[in-house]
Amino acid sequence: MEFHHVLEAAGVLVLGLVFYSYTFRWRGPWARLHSKAHQAVSGLAFGVLAVLLMISRIRVSSEGDFIDARAVPIALIGLVEGWPAVTLAAAVAACYRAWLGGAGALAGVLGIVGTAAAAGLVHMWARHDGGVRARHALTLAGAGFTATFISFAVLGEAGLKLFYPLALPFLLTSFIGIGLGAYLFRDVVESQTAETARRESVELRAITLLARAAAHEINNPLTIVLGGLSLVGKRLPPGTEDAQWIERAREGAQQIQEIVGRMNNITQVAEFEHEGLLPPMLDIKKSGEAR
Structure with missing residues (x-):
């Protein structure tokens, strides 16, 4: 192999890794509103990397045989991001391969689609196993x-003759690049x-402390209000309009007391599903539910 060609291909892949690393850092708060945006950007970026690798081919013999590592970025983005990204x-x-044309255009497209399908399936397997491990990477490389x-086999005997001298370089590219x-x-x-x-742990702790402090400050005067309403209600004749209003006020105060109780038991951060121009706010009921 031409060493400088290998370095060029490695440089393209490192560029992809750096790009993915930086965009992944922005995924935290950003992904709450645009959960698919990161996958779309990553998919398009790694598709461009595959095109660059098709352009910067690797010479593997003195006879002028070339290969390219187009499958590597497609496999990697499919492995870590799944179907939406790998499809793009x-x-x-x-x-790009279809635009280049030639006798091997259809076969090249089939190879790309096959690699993408394998990456999507291995991604599902890795998610089921709790994350990417060596067995997933090696399976995808294979x-x-x-x-x-x-x-190459789709092209028949001529394609196989082309493939045999390139088999080892392709094998090394797949297992080293993808692995x-x-x-x-x-x-x-x-x-x-x-x-x-x-x-998220720091955020949850801050929200929990704030909610408990607010609940404590609300609970003290609320207890006094409930006690006062109870005393007034006992002195009013039953069935009068004033007695009915006092009873409604007591029910409202008890609802506030229930909300205060939930504020003391925040276990997660759940946003209220709002519409219009309302700002984001904490859903106290959902945030107090068990995980």
Whole structure:
């Protein structure tokens, strides 16, 4: 292999890792309103990376044989982000390969689609297992290599003759690129997930302390109000309009007392589903429910 070609491909993948790392940091508060936006941006970006890798090919022999690592960014973004992102990435790469044309255009598109499908399925498997592990990365690397082989096999005997001398370079590209890339991307995801959990813990503690302080300040005068309403209600003749108003006031005060009780038992941060121009606010009822 031409070493400088390998460095170019590695540089493109590192660029993708840096981009993903920075955008993932913004995902915390941003993703609450735009849960799919990060996946869309990542998918488009990694589709562009796949195109760049198709342009900057790797020379693997003195006879002028070339390969490219287009499958690596598609596999990686599918592994860590799932179907929406990998679909966009594959669409960008497939459109470029179809635009290039040639006898192998259809086979190239099939290889891209196969890699994307494998990445989406392995992502679902990894989520079921609680996160990306070595077995997921290795399985995806093998699936990516298989998709590449099938894309050559579609061309028949001529395609297989082209593939055999390129099999080892493709194998190394799949397992080193996807395997090492998955490890680095997993590190980014896990570190940012831990940081997000820490921020949410601090946020929950601050909200809990504030809610308890407010509940304490409300509860003291509320107790006095309830006591006064009870005394007044006993002195009024039953059934009179004044007695009915006192009873309604007592019911309202008791509802406030229930709200104060929920404020003392905040266990999570749940926003109230509001419409119009109302600002975001805490849903005290949902925030007091058990997780």
